[in-house]
Amino acid sequence: MELERKKRYYGPPWLFFFLSLVVLLSFGAGLYFYPAFIKQSFETKLHLILEDKDLGRDKADVINGDVYLPLAIIREHLDENIFWEEDTGTVVVTTKDRVVRMATKDLTARVNSQEVTLQAPVIERDGVPWVPVEFLAPLYRVDINYFSDTGRVVITRLDKRQDIGRVLKEIKLRTAWGFRNPWLKELEPGAVVTVFEVNAGYARVRTKGGLLGYIPADSIHDKRTIVPESQEEPGAAKLWHPEDKKINLTWEFVTGRNPDTTKIPQLTGVNVVSPTWFYLSDSRGNIANKASSSYVSWAHRQNYQVWALFSNDFDRERTHAVLTSAGKREQVIDQLLVYASLYQLNGINIDFENVYLKDRELLVQFVRELVPLAHQQGLVVSIDVTIKGGSANYSLFYDRKALGKAVDYVILMTYDEHWASSPKAGSVASLPWVEDGVRGLLEDVPQEKLVLGVPFYTRLWIEKEAEDGSLTVKSQALSMNAAERLLEEKGAEVTHDNAAGQHYASWQQGDIVYEIWLENEESMRQRASLVKKYGLAGIASWRRGFEKSSIWQVIDEELKRN
Structure with missing residues (x-):
């Protein structure tokens, strides 16, 4: 028997049309307003947030409750000067008043040479150093928080x-x-x-x-x-600077014994002396010491500051061995600070010359590590640099801008334009060359930090033509008095070299020609006038004993015009 098919009733046609229209309108509205009603989920992997910037995931980690950042992120966003010594696995952080050394996997750090205990050590992950940053937060003036519910590490700058x-x-x-x-x-x-x-x-x-x-x-x-609080801590030590005056420094060249201070004449206007007392004696980081307590006592009685000079002894191999080791750098600094305390010094003058270009950044790091500790002892730190030039080992290795930020003063050695073995005779420091050098350094160093270094010596040039027509050139350094005595002895006529801005003399004996560009009262007055012209911090002279006695009065008078 055939089953009867049941009829299905869908309602009137108008109802189908109405329902279809409702569905279409609802779908369209959903497409239009969809984003407003959908909650966007966030990832649970850690995001690093710096103020209002999301620096992305995998830029931070939390290990046993301690926040870690890779060193590259710290360098990019918090501290461009943080230093990583790969050979020893050491992180070094330097600020205006702190030097922090943190070794990989070591729960002991050194802050200004004092040991402190860390909650978490520096670690290496796939060759990348990760730093427990909460320990450094007070130094960087930041607040660091980890929020597990949002997967965010948040850094807030406290200086803004x-x-x-x-x-x-x-x-x-x-x-x-x-x-x-x-x-x-x-x-x-x-x-x-x-x-x-x-x-x-x-x-x-x-x-x-x-x-x-x-x-x-x-x-x-x-x-x-x-509003951020002032960064300067109350009672912070104030470094010396000459009140209402310019710096007038002279170097005291000490080779063996220190000078008999009873025979040093009055140095009118001088307020800083810099004896050449310390230098790197070996590649292990030991310092040779020629300091004298009696000299310091004499200087202080004259109201002179004593900024002892520390040099690398012009030895680039020895310098490289020390600069490349965090431990040796620290050893050198510790010795300098002990000597400074022992001899009651007022400052350290760094004179590193003949340094490999590859050690450029390491020299800056050494200075950054020295300065905060020196300041803690109330020491002024200055560094000597040459005029900008093309020599890798005598000019290019100076990162003048970075050094200028780190130290209190940068002394520009405006000598030698024509050096001892120059193939061509010329001035030790012609005035246009000196002024160009000042302008060049002012591109990197603030005027209030720049001290103009001037020469008290000149060179006698000896030129002889060989049989083949070639010219041999030799020279010898002379003090101001020695140069004048020689001119008087030879009866040489003194003229003015307008191009050099100096007095000049030449004479001939047989087939030998002698030339000399003089340093005297006129050249010193013009050099000292550059201090006022460019608003410099002062003047420094190499070296005491090469000058005429009248020079001190000339420099002092010119500096007082400032």
């Missing part, structure tokens, strides 16, 4: 103003301004946010958990601004 507020009512934190954009989180009434900028009625904010986004600006109330 912060605008804080609370939300009035429940509000959605969106990825961009405008209510159609996806939202990250519903903020409850009273939630605290940090406000960075306001645009088109929306404020870019950061939540307590480190989420960055946008909320309507008018939803924020109880706004207040946190």
Whole structure:
């Protein structure tokens, strides 16, 4: 028997049309408003947040509750000078008043040569050093927090103003301004946010958990601004500088015995003496010492500061061996500070010359490690540099800008334009050459830190033509008095070399020609006038004993015009 098929009733046609229209409209509205109703989820992998910037994932880690950052991130965003010594696995951090040394896997760090215990050590991961950054947070003046619920590590700079507020009512934190954009989180009434900028009625904010986004600006109330406290600590030591005067330094060249101070004449206007007492004696980081307590006592009775000179003895191999080792650098610094305390010095003058170009950054690091500890003892730190030139070992190895930031003063040695073995006779320091050198260094060093170094010596040039027509050139250094005696003896006529800005003399004996560019009262007055012209910190002279007695009065008079 055939079953009877049941009839299905779908209702009137108009009802089908109406329902279809509702579905289509709902679908279209959903497409239009979809982002506003969908909560965008965030990743649980750690994000590093610096103020209002999301630096991305894998830029931070938390190990046993301690926040770690890779050294490259610290260097890029917090401390461009953080130093990594790969051979010893040592991280070195230098600030104005601290030197911190942290060795890999070691829970003991050294802060200004004092041992402190760390909560977490430096680690290496695939050859990359990761640093427990919370220990360094006070040095960088930052606040660091980890929020496990949002997967954010948040760094807040304490040296910048912060605008804080609370939300009035429940509000959605969106990825961009405008209510159609996806939202990250519903903020409850009273939630605290940090406000960075306001645009088109929306404020870019950061939540307590480190989420960055946008909320309507008018939803924020109880706004207040946190102003950073002064960075300078109360009672911080003030370094010496001549009040209402310029620095007038002269170097005391000490080869063996120190000079008999009873025979040193009055040095009118001088306020700093720099005896050449210390130098690297070997590649192990030992320092040779020629200091004299009696000389220091004499200098202090004359109201002179004593900035002892420390040199690398012009030995680039020895210098390289020391600079490449964090331990040897520290050993050198410790010795200098002990000597400074023992002899009651007022400063250290660094004179490193003939250094490999490859050690350029290491020299800067050595200076950065020395300066905070020297300042802790109230010592002034200066460094000598040459005029900019093309020599790798005598000019290019100086990172003048970085050194200028680290030290108190940079002394520009405006000599030798024509050096002892120059193939061509000429001035030790013609005035145009000196002035060009000053302008060049001012591109890297602030004028208030720049001290003009001037020569008290000249060179007698001896030229002889060989049978083949070639010219042999030799020279010998002369003091001002020795040069004048020689001219008087030879009866040489003195003229003025306008190009050099100096007095000049020449004479001939047989087939030998003698030439000399003089240093005297006129040349010194013109050099000293550059201090005023460029607003420099002062003048330094190489070296005491090569000058005429009248020179001190000339320099002092010119500096007083400043």
